[in-house]
Amino acid sequence: MSDPLEQPADSLAALERIAGEAEAYLASLATAPVRLGRSDEAAEAFDGALPDEGLGTLAALGQLIEPGLDAHVRSSGPRFFHWVMGGATPAALGADWLTSLLDQNAGGWDASPLASRLELLSLRWLRELFGLPANWDGVLVTGGQMANFTGLAAARQWWGERHGTDVSVDGLTGLPPAPVLTSGFVHVTGLKALAMLGLGRGRLTTCADSVGGMDLAALERELRDLDGAPAIVIGNAGEVNTGLFDPVEGIADLCQEHGAWLHVDGAFGLFARVSPRTAELAAGVERADSVISDGHKWLNVPFDCGFAFVRDPELLGRTFAAGAAYLPEAAEDRPIFAYRAPELSRRARSLAVWATLAAYGRSGYRAIVERCLDNAARLAAQVEDSNDFELLAPVPLNVVCFRYRPPGTPESELDDLNRRISEAVLTDGRVYVGTTSWGGKVAFRPAFVNWRTTAADTDLILETLRDLGSRPAS
Numbered sequence: 001m002s003d004p005l006e007q008p009a010d011s012l013a014a015l016e017r018i019a020g021e022a023e024a025y026l027a028s029l030a031t032a033p034v035r036l037g038r039s040d041e042a043a044e045a046f047d048g049a050l051p052d053e054g055l056g057t058l059a060a061l062g063q064l065i066e067p068g069l070d071a072h073v074r075s076s077g078p079r080f081f082h083w084v085m086g087g088a089t090p091a092a093l094g095a096d097w098l099t100s101l102l103d104q105n106a107g108g109w110d111a112s113p114l115a116s117r118l119e120l121l122s123l124r125w126l127r128e129l130f131g132l133p134a135n136w137d138g139v140l141v142t143g144g145q146m147a148n149f150t151g152l153a154a155a156r157q158w159w160g161e162r163h164g165t166d167v168s169v170d171g172l173t174g175l176p177p178a179p180v181l182t183s184g185f186v187h188v189t190g191l192k193a194l195a196m197l198g199l200g201r202g203r204l205t206t207c208a209d210s211v212g213g214m215d216l217a218a219l220e221r222e223l224r225d226l227d228g229a230p231a232i233v234i235g236n237a238g239e240v241n242t243g244l245f246d247p248v249e250g251i252a253d254l255c256q257e258h259g260a261w262l263h264v265d266g267a268f269g270l271f272a273r274v275s276p277r278t279a280e281l282a283a284g285v286e287r288a289d290s291v292i293s294d295g296h297k298w299l300n301v302p303f304d305c306g307f308a309f310v311r312d313p314e315l316l317g318r319t320f321a322a323g324a325a326y327l328p329e330a331a332e333d334r335p336i337f338a339y340r341a342p343e344l345s346r347r348a349r350s351l352a353v354w355a356t357l358a359a360y361g362r363s364g365y366r367a368i369v370e371r372c373l374d375n376a377a378r379l380a381a382q383v384e385d386s387n388d389f390e391l392l393a394p395v396p397l398n399v400v401c402f403r404y405r406p407p408g409t410p411e412s413e414l415d416d417l418n419r420r421i422s423e424a425v426l427t428d429g430r431v432y433v434g435t436t437s438w439g440g441k442v443a444f445r446p447a448f449v450n451w452r453t454t455a456a457d458t459d460l461i462l463e464t465l466r467d468l469g470s471r472p473a474s
């Protein structure tokens, strides 16, 4: 019972068990509560010491499913608007199951020609989807965080080399602090990447206008003061609370003039380029040196998946080089992705990326993006037309930043009121909406990236928040 070797057929039985759950589960996504009120208690059911004797495959899966479904959040469903999290398209979901079945290591061609070839091709298709230069290249990583790390690692390598130092070999010792400049829109994962890279999250210079976006005049002053010393600039294509964009084209002009590296975080905002309605927002990204985006956001592949692109992939090669006697050597047309990425052994994320792009193509992704744009615009209009909600920022893309403001409520009470709703909405189950602080005010910031979300799902947002807001404080 405890040794899988005694029950080799269990693998198929395990898959059948999960496939059996899938039918009801997928049907529930449209209507079941996003999260149950008892989810925390259900999660606590998982406890106890490591069993001496295992339960066996199906019993263990049964125990995983039972409290598991009560404890999980239907984040791949259409009424989940928290963070910026997509669902999984049917093709991506199927390919992801196949990924686990085949259990490929995407480290190199000898470990998996399939994963390596599909990574090469997926990256090419993504460049085509986003209109990035054909001679760039990149790598699939676990998400926006590691993509920012990867792009900024290439930037650090470039910066070291400008000082005559190969940072990947000799480290940072003896080098001056690296100037890194950005706007107030920088995402926390950019800061964490700087921390991990030894560049220091606290050494960042912020050039922000009154809203937080890049102040081009301030950036120009900073770059001029560096007097030709190499610098790294982070542009933000899609601020997480509002979807606002830095003026990437203007930043690219300054970086070009002053010889600075331009890294653009487009974790979800790069998808603006998929629709002619919003492409202009991310104009100039093609002039950057490194650009990142996420797969598990608007591409709607399952967790975890992100991608980093660089103008000069050799920099990734020098940064993440990891040759060893037992490992393969890269060939001209066969890059070893483990030598471009932080990880050596890697999940074959390319199967899901390839499958979803093959299944829906350019027009399918344009449809997904535009549906999300329509839903965001619909919600923004509802907020503006109401007398009890207040829009706190423009809505250029897919995030709507607003708060509840019923007539007659004093300003001094609004933060508490919105905080109270924000706590209630996370266990209410009708919609799942995240909260933030914007302009010093507690605000909601639903983000639309899920392919399943309809106008009717969108309409539930204000209805639910209004209902929760009208309840007396307990």
Ligand SMILES: Cc1ncc(COP(=O)(O)O)c(C=O)c1O
Pocket (backbone or CB within 6 Å): 083, 084, 142, 143, 144, 145, 146, 187, 189, 190, 238, 239, 240, 265, 266, 267, 268, 294, 306
């Ligand atoms: C602008 C931006 N950059 C980076 C990230 C981090 O992405 P991930 O959560 O995939 O690491 C996010 C996540 O929301 C984001 O909005």
